[in-house]
Amino acid sequence: MAKRRPVSNLLGLAVLGLLTEQPMHPYEMGATLRERKLDGSFKVRTGSLYDVVEALQRVGWIAADTTEREGRRPERTVYSLTELGQLEFAQWLDELVRTPVKEYPSFLAAVSYLGALGQERAVQALQERVSVLDTEIRGIQATLAEAERQHVPRLFIIEADYAAAMATAERDWCLRIVREMGEGTLTWPDRPEPTRSALASAGGSS
Amino acid sequence: MAKRRPVSNLLGLAVLGLLTEQPMHPYEMGATLRERKLDGSFKVRTGSLYDVVEALQRVGWIAADTTEREGRRPERTVYSLTELGQLEFAQWLDELVRTPVKEYPSFLAAVSYLGALGQERAVQALQERVSVLDTEIRGIQATLAEAERQHVPRLFIIEADYAAAMATAERDWCLRIVREMGEGTLTWPDRPEPTRSALASAGGSS
DNA sequence: CCACGCATAGTCGGTTCCGACTAATCAGTC
DNA sequence: GACTGATTAGTCGGAACCGACTATGCGTGG
Structure with a gap:
């Protein structure tokens, strides 16, 4: 090693x-x-x-x-x-x-507990994220366009290209999830109030 | 605040x-x-x-x-x-x-200096990354499929869905860059030896 | 002409983080 | 029935990290 x-x-x-x-x-x-x-x-x-x-x-x-x-x-x-x-x-x-490194972005953490937000709140939060991401993406693309106008070699700003690609992917994913929730293909296992967990109230021994 | x-x-x-x-x-x-x-x-x-x-x-x-x-x-x-x-x-x-948080994934850092690797090395490294990512993605998708087979609600494994989406986006980006390098749409500003910087040799005073 | 603010250059101390370690119990097995 | 390795449960000290701070020089507007 x-x-x-x-x-x-x-x-x-x-x-x-x-x-x-x-x-x-x-x-x-x-x-x-x-x-x-x-x-x-x-x-x-x-x-x-x-x-x-x-x-x-x-x-x-x-x-x-x-x-x-x-x-x-x-x-x-x-x-x-x-x-x-x-x-x-x-x-x-x-x-x-x-070699990709395992990383722990905070959105991944949040998504892991998305269920606890409840469907309505989750949809709203996701939509807001989409709009913030959109602004970010437009910003990056403006930078990119400006650089091209000035004939800056693309390789010099390739990291912006990458950042835009990833932000776009994330936005698209959020949109897809929102859509699926609307269409009912992504359903909410019932848990309207996050506290009331079937598992917990079943009162397991040990 | x-x-x-x-x-x-x-x-x-x-x-x-x-x-x-x-x-x-x-x-x-x-x-x-x-x-x-x-x-x-x-x-x-x-x-x-x-x-x-x-x-x-x-x-x-x-x-x-x-x-x-x-x-x-x-x-x-x-x-x-x-x-x-x-x-x-x-x-x-x-x-x-x-609210998206500014994060600093290591690949973004690496990409920012991709130029310093030289074209050939960069292409090779990117191709290797693609293959590692492919393996990862297949792994996640296997998990996802298995979960579906067992009727686990999708919401319970939504983070895997997200992870797959992001990994895929990254792989696609790498592939695109490799392709562009092949096609010559992403050119290497000459700098065979990374030390020789045009800016530096211009010799600013002070 | 000097007060104020910005730029230059770096130090320092507290918090956070994490890996290596301790230490007891349990499940085999020869 | 004693030894081995895995599991349970947590402690601790050092490294990394970062924000707040110090201190000087420069410029400029009233």
């Missing part, structure tokens, strides 16, 4: 990615990620950033270059990618693409 | 859900979740379970019932849902369904 990845925080991947271009200090990494809208793909938190950078340095994937300072501002430590880091970056990416 | 949810761990939702049926002790919750395959929707970790139960008790959504003990085994504290807990459970569910 391969021992688990020494740096698991995905923000580390972003750091490595940035450093393939140029050496940088952590603050700049955060700013750059935000500029490029990559903060939609990576959870960029100042605290985590410094933690992750330290971790990457500890395992030797990046190295502290210079420690400069302008005026009396706090020091800026500039890091750059090591050769090992370059390999590991590609390796990590490759693995992330190849 | 509503103050953030006092218990954020989604495992708490599962705990509340179980307690709508009957009082239980934490270990039993974990076992039950596993039996019902809900460990696919909730990250069930022993440690987290006890933490979350304590948190739920602290905010008064559940209450310790009895503390029994068999023989000299460790005590089992049985918890049950309070009235407040019942309301909050529905409220929480409703909100989770209504």
Whole structure:
């Protein structure tokens, strides 16, 4: 068994990615990620950033270059990618693409207990979700269109493409469920008030 | 602005859900979740379970019932849902369904740097992902079919339906990207060696 | 010309999370 | 009837994570 990845925080991947271009200090990494809208793909938190950078340095994937300072501002430590880091970056990416990871999105959790909401409430909530998703999707597609207009290579914004595809799939699923509930092909096992469970009131021994 | 949810761990939702049926002790919750395959929707970790139960008790959504003990085994504290807990459970569910949460799946992160893999490697990795996803999807569909054979109400396994839908969407997206790369509609901005960045070599001052 | 706000750069401490561990009982089995 | 492995039930310490905070420099409008 391969021992688990020494740096698991995905923000580390972003750091490595940035450093393939140029050496940088952590603050700049955060700013750059935000500029490029990559903060939609990576959870960029100042605290985590410094933690992750330290971790990457500890395992030797990046190295502290210079420690400069302008005026009396706090020091800026500039890091750059090591050769090992370059390999590991590609390796990590490759693995992330190849191998789906079990994840636990909150909507999956909610759906698992959808029954407890009762049919009417469930339908309403799903419809609201659909409308929020629609807005999101339109937003992403606007970005995509704008990028195309400016001849930005599609590969540079492929993550938006993916995000749109997944959001659309989710919206469609919600719509289907709402429809099925309307048509009666997805029926509600009776439990009008969520508390009154047949199982519970049967009063099992033990 | 509503103050953030006092218990954020989604495992708490599962705990509340179980307690709508009957009082239980934490270990039993974990076992039950596993039996019902809900460990696919909730990250069930022993440690987290006890933490979350304590948190739920602290905010008064559940209450310790009895503390029994068999023989000299460790005590089992049985918890049950309070009235407040019942309301909050529905409220929480409703909100989770209504309002999509920004999440950071690892594949999204990977896709954001897909360019760095180089075209050939990217295609291969994507194809492998497709095949893994296909296996997963077939597995879920088998479960679904089996459940139908046994006349389990569809609502009880709706989360599997959702999971299948999303996995399928992801597979289709991967296939599309692979195809587009083959057809040349998704081209690789040249960057055979990931280091050489046009932006960088333009050489901004300062 | 200085007060105020925004940008720069990073530290720090508390909470959350989780895996590894303890420890007793039970069900076989040789 | 003692040993083995699985099941029951939970504890605990360390790692990861993140938000709130510090502190300086820069710009600008009244």
